[in-house]
Amino acid sequence: MSAWKGVLGMKQLSITSLLDVIGELFSDEISLAVSNTSEYIYYRPSKRIDLKIKPGDPVKKGTIAHKALTSKQKVSEFIDKEIYGIPYHGMAVPFSNTDEIEGCVTAIYPALTNGKSVVTIKTLDGWKPIPFSDVIYIEAKDRKTHVISESISGTHKYSLQEFEYTLPKDSFIRCHRSFIVNVNHIKEIYPDSHSTFMLAMKNETRISVSQSYSSYFRKLLGF
DSSP: OTHHHHHHTSOHHHHHHHHHHHHHTSOTTOEEEEEOSSBEEEEEOOSSOOOOOOTTOBOOTTSHHHHHHHHTSOEEEEEOTTTTSSOEEEEEEEEEETTEEEEEEEEEEEOOOOSOOEEEEEETTEEEEEEGGGEEEEEEETTEEEEEESSOEEEESSOHHHHHTTSOTTTEEEEETTEEEEGGGEEEEEEOGGGOEEEEETTSOEEEEOHHHHHHHHHHHTO
């Protein structure tokens, strides 16, 4: 892309500022990464998915960025969790200068659900499948992931981060580093201190929306 020739000639601070502005054009669902031919030079995580990439990290074999750089063409596909620990979908587009590939821009977005409609939790008596619609919230506590439903509660082997990328995103929202809530089980939302909120769930549980998630939470629920 000839336009990138001018961009690459800018000072690093200007490039970063420009990419931050470009990142704002994407939704809160999508992370943005830019690499040269061997390592990442920019990364902007989203609220919904974060691969924990840092500038200077190598472009790993098997990622869509690596595939785009080696094939010298746009790549769009699903990548499983073997590389970054979480599955994701993405699109990577290489850019060039005088016909020589110089880097790649990658948009990273959450994997869609894998077709399951239940979460199977571990209880004192064994395991029990719970429909997604019955799950009220999921909490990370005491190094375990607790799934709270209308009728029963238990634990699950997934981390909160793994749940965040597999649950239906139209119903489940991360509102705190320790909580994912099912919006269909929210009874009321109360303002709290420091521009945050308190959720009153239908089972009478109170759950905080932390400041780092409050803007994202409001945007998704439209208030």
